[in-house]
Amino acid sequence: MPQARSKPSDIAAEAKRIFFLEAEKRCPNLPAKSIFYQDASKLVVGPGTVQKRKLRVAVIDGDPLDVALDWHEHNLQSGVQNMRNPGPQTIPIVNMANEKRAGGDWESGLMAPEECLCRRSNLVQALKTPYNSNPPMSHYPIPRFGVIYSPHVVIFRSGAEDGYVPWSRFKNLPVISIAPIKRPKLLESGTEYSFDEEKDIMKEKMRSILRIAAIHHHVDLCMGAFGVGPGFRNPPALIASMWRSVLFEEAEFHGVFANVVFAIETTAESSAQGGLSDHDVFKKEFDPSNIVKTSYRPPVNGR
DSSP states (O other): OOOOOOOHHHHHHHIIIIIHHHHHHHOTTSOOOBEEESOGGGOOOOGGGOOOOOOEEEEESSOHHHHHHHHHHHHHHHTOOOSSSOSOOOOOEEEEOOSSSTTTTTTTTOOOHHHHHHHHBSHHHHHHOBSSOSSOOOOOSOOTTOEEEEEEEEEEEOOGGGTOOEEEEEEEEEEEEEOOOOSOOBOTTSSSBSSHHHHHHHHHHHHHHHHHHHHTTOOEEEEOSTTOSTTTOOOHHHHHHHHHHHHHHOGGGTTTOSEEEEEOOTTSOOOOSTTOOHHHHHHHHTOHHHHSOOSOOOOGGGO
16 A cells, blocks of 8 residues: 655654754754845845846746756756856745744645745744844734845755655755735736735735845746735736736846746646636746837738
8 A cells, every 4th residue: 555645734743853953953054044124115226236137037837946946956067156146056936925924834734835835944943033133033923015035944855746755965045935915805807906005015025025136146036926826816917917017127127137937836726817827827928029029010901
């Protein structure tokens, strides 16, 4: 008989009991701590950050954590470097955070993105532990435009699909945690916000993510479909369009980033309309024809 899979609650308990301590032992130079930005909307990407890079965007079928780790391994093998920070750089990922508690319901059976990430890493420990705070200050609840930046999150095992298998070699990457708007009021079509305020807040959260990445000198960034899915229910097509607008049309971010990857699993439950997966929606939005416009216009009525 095939061996029964461990319960998510057991996996979480094992992480706390064994792997948090093992990560501290193996990686003493990678402290599980975080920097808290109470209002990232007030940050400004400084002129020194801009290097006139040409942004490339890709939409990939996969888990953001695994994609970012593979991306970093590729950079190590190919010798790709960030000139601002010499040496191949780890790729930050974006965590759709629970605004009330670190890791959300990661110790229960919930299989949402943050919960799954926390069972594989010491992110919960990092989210709870501030840098240079005496006495320690709680990062929770996360304010509307609050962001938690965790520079060194240690990953110690595979994901749920692979049975949470422990790794012999631990890995690490930075994590940018921010809480998307949860279950906003939408129009009857399900494709637009009922209130402009919620749309504006969501767009400012996107800017906040990019500002935190930029001020920590990350030129590459990996994320899922931020705010999309059954847990948050923001409209996928509109979210994808908003990301394209922020990345390509807002002067603040021109030349700041080299590569942004949206890693969205096609097997994940979709909240998009018209039978398209969330992956397909983002793939369509970031088609080169939508980003790089040509001067050619087809003739009307064959003329």
